[in-house]
Amino acid sequence: MNSEPAPIEPTSNLAPSATRIFIAVLTRDLRLILRHGSEAATAIAFFLLATLLFPFGLGPEPDLLARIAAGILWVVALLASLIALDRLFAEDFQDGSLEQLALAPLPLPLVVLAKLGAHWLATGLPLVILAPPLALILHMDPAGLPALVGSLLLGTPCLSLVGAVGAALVLGARRGALLLPLLILPLYIPVLIFGAAAIDASLAGLSAAPHLQLLGAILLISMGVGPFAAAAAAKQSLV
């Protein structure tokens, strides 16, 4: 009955290297963000403008501003990171790329991690770079700058990782973009607490290290859990 040739089975030497696929996904996403990246630009502009609104709202009180600068920067960074978040999977979901990514040889959690890497480089890293000049505008003591940069470097990836779970959960939901902040802002609270506390500690002449270590612990946990949870949620949207 069957005289036809055997079907082509994938052979091990054709199995593509995971690293290469990871980099391909990351560069594709970076290219997409940069090419029509109004969301990334909006997030950065929001971070700048919203922070600069505080001196106008609170009046010219350098002491007050200096005291709350750490909190302002962290809260605004948190809100800014929400702006581009709902687009993380939504476009790929709508145009069918997510299905193809889910069928790629690379496990979906690693695809998610690659997409998050691109997302953080485009929206998280600029916040880390912009934060020190903004802190000085808010009259923060320069002694707090290393802690500010350190806490944002450790904290903003946590925001992306936690946010990815929410972004994947609301895929396919009507008004997902509105639901998303309600879903994940509560989960941002630990990052906010330790991020702002690290800066306050170093401003008070104490060591920021314990807070930064706790932030690092949160980062490790969210790196271990976030991509898997987001991939599982994204897969649900594809059924």
Added chain:
Amino acid sequence: MHSSLSSRADPATEAAPSQAFLVEGLACRRGDRLLFEGLGFALDPGQLLLLTGPNGSGKSSLLRLLAGLGAPAAGRILWRGHPVDEDASAHRQRLRFLTHLDGVKPALTVLENLGFWSALMGVPAARAGSALAAFDLERIADLPARFLSAGQRRRLALSRLMLMPAALWLLDEPSTSLDSEGSERLLAAIAAHRSQGGIAVVATHDRLALLPSQELRLTAGGRAQ
């Protein structure tokens, strides 16, 4: 058992373990609604199964199950005697799935889209060129995909199939928006795939000239004929 096949009496009794692609007693539920149950077929290398049926009868859902994008409510999907969910990554590697969405990124050019897919499959980027030729896309290779017509986007999505031989093609309405020349190229691609021993499952309304080995007709209301 609600299912029977037009070309075979009962696939379950006939199925030998050597059968390349075997589906038994498959059921799919969407919410409270049972789309189909007791669905089965067996395909040998080089064979094509044509899926027909009215809108909403579960053709796309069946293809998604076959691709491993969801778990069936009941039933088994076997590849050479082994359940496909036993080694999901091997199943992903052996199949190409063309859904009704094209998966084309509007901001990337035609060639960049193909280049990304070839990187995703671990295929040398040079293959993208020959894949372009298969669906006559060379002229528009450097055009951003947002300028493509629906038919051109479809051709680009189809050219993904040509990047690397795969054992199993799952095609959901592959001829949508294609002109007659594009349909010819699609038929030629499917014929070439089958002559290499590839299996294809094609859901379509217009029957094309597919020369199916088997046909499975899904009807609204959970029955297959």
